[in-house]
Amino acid sequence: MSFQRIAIIGLGLLGGSLGLAIAQRLPNASTAGFDADPATRDRAAQLGLVGTVCGTAAEAVAGADLVILCVPVGAMSNAALTFAEALPADAVVSDVGSSKASVAKALAQALPHHTIIPAHPVAGTEQSGPDAGFGELFAHRWCILTPPADVPESAVEKLSAFWEALGANIEIMDPDHHDLVLAVTSHIPHLIAYTIVGTASDLEEVTRGEVIKYSAGGFRDFTRIAASDPTMWRDVFLNNREAVLEMLGRFTEDLTDMQRAIRRGDADKLFDLFTRTRDIRRGIVEQGQDDARPDFGRKDH
Numbered sequence: 001m002s003f004q005r006i007a008i009i010g011l012g013l014l015g016g017s018l019g020l021a022i023a024q025r026l027p028n029a030s031t032a033g034f035d036a037d038p039a040t041r042d043r044a045a046q047l048g049l050v051g052t053v054c055g056t057a058a059e060a061v062a063g064a065d066l067v068i069l070c071v072p073v074g075a076m077s078n079a080a081l082t083f084a085e086a087l088p089a090d091a092v093v094s095d096v097g098s099s100k101a102s103v104a105k106a107l108a109q110a111l112p113h114h115t116i117i118p119a120h121p122v123a124g125t126e127q128s129g130p131d132a133g134f135g136e137l138f139a140h141r142w143c144i145l146t147p148p149a150d151v152p153e154s155a156v157e158k159l160s161a162f163w164e165a166l167g168a169n170i171e172i173m174d175p176d177h178h179d180l181v182l183a184v185t186s187h188i189p190h191l192i193a194y195t196i197v198g199t200a201s202d203l204e205e206v207t208r209g210e211v212i213k214y215s216a217g218g219f220r221d222f223t224r225i226a227a228s229d230p231t232m233w234r235d236v237f238l239n240n241r242e243a244v245l246e247m248l249g250r251f252t253e254d255l256t257d258m259q260r261a262i263r264r265g266d267a268d269k270l271f272d273l274f275t276r277t278r279d280i281r282r283g284i285v286e287q288g289q290d291d292a293r294p295d296f297g298r299k300d301h
Contacts, residue, residue: 003092003162004029007064009057009079011035011044012229013124014096015070016133019050021166024135034060035130036071036079043130058086066092066162068119069107073097074235080110087114092155094119098182098232099240100146100175108148117151117159118175120144120182121168128229139167146175176243183243188251190233191244193225 006022008015011033019031033050034057035041045053054060061067061083071079076095087093093116097103100118107116123141125132143163147156160170173181200219237244261269 002026002029002165003066003158005064005066006031007061007067008033008050008070009035009060009067009083010070011040011049011053011130012070013128013132014121014137015068016044016047016049016130017135017137018068018070018096018133018166019044020133020135021138023048023051025165025167026162032060032064040130047130047133049130049133057083061087061091064088064091066094066159069093069095069097071095072229072232072235073099073103073239076103077106077110080107084111087111089113091115092117092159094159096121098186098236099243100144100178102239104146104148104175115151115155117145117147117156119146119159119163120178121163122182122186123168124228126224126227128232136167138163141168142171143168144171144173144178146173146178179240179243180247183240183247184250187236187240187244188247190225190228191237191248192251193222194233196222197226 006029008018008031011019012035015033015035019033022029022031030052031050032052032054033044034054035044041053041055044050052060057079065088067083067087069076069079076097080093091114093107093111093114095103095107095118097118098120100120104116104118107118121138121141121143123137125137145156145159145163156172160172163170196219258270258273260266
């Protein structure tokens with residue numbers, strides 16, 4: 001049995017892409033959606049991101065057997081409370097947030113009598129808003145589920161099958177472990193990108209025009225990451241602060257070690273690190289998580 005009536009709360013990049021993916025890959029399922037922003041609701045209706053765009057979250061979840069929250073992690077609790085009384089007793093509630101321990105706690109408190117299976121599709125772009133959505137966003141990407149111990153296995157299997165139908169690969173993980181893994185693979189890289197782009201823009205010796213004009217590939221890629229949704233990433237860092245700070249401490253130590261190697265002219269240490277990190281890049285390409293072409297698949301003109 002698959003989910004038949006799916007409610008999507010939040011109709012930006014992830015929520016919109018989810019609605020489009022369901023329409024493409026699960027044509028027998030119906031979708032209803034809600035977004036707190038009236039302009040986003042109007043645009044979502046124009047784009048046909050979901051079958052029905054509702055005026056309230058309660059209206060969207062009425063009759064749903066699966067509800068997926070696609071809002072910033074800091075807004076999960078308030079969003080859930082807006083539809084708690086209208087939520088069917090047998091509905092499964094999930095999300096797409098980038099931190100899991102805090103989301104699990106927030107949703108359990110807001111919806112104490114419902115089945116909650118936090119999830120994180122590791123997919124996205126630097127774009128945001130309803131116009132950024134596309135149905136293939138989750139294809140060949142990982143979706144990590146972090147179910148509480150008391151959730152029925154049948155519910156986990158059903159949600160896994162749902163994401164697999166959208167083209168994703170499934171991984172089951174402890175929420176705290178998820179938050180550590182994502183801190184180093186996603187959150188710290190975003191923090192570095194935001195910081196280095198901010199540093200470049202603040203340099204008195206370099207004009208903003210020069211930063212833009214002479215951006216080489218490395219800095220250009222940092223600016224892509226640093227263009228990500230500021231509300232979402234503010235909430236990620238605040239809600240995953242312990243894991244982020246732990247990984248940031250490790251990174252700071254490694255960065256200091258590299259600074260020392262450069263100062264001492266330690267060529268072997270630099271070469272050994274760069275060789276090891278090159279192997280990581282090759283592994284990412286081999287697993288299909290990025291494009292090996294020199295332009296990373298870009299259409300530069």
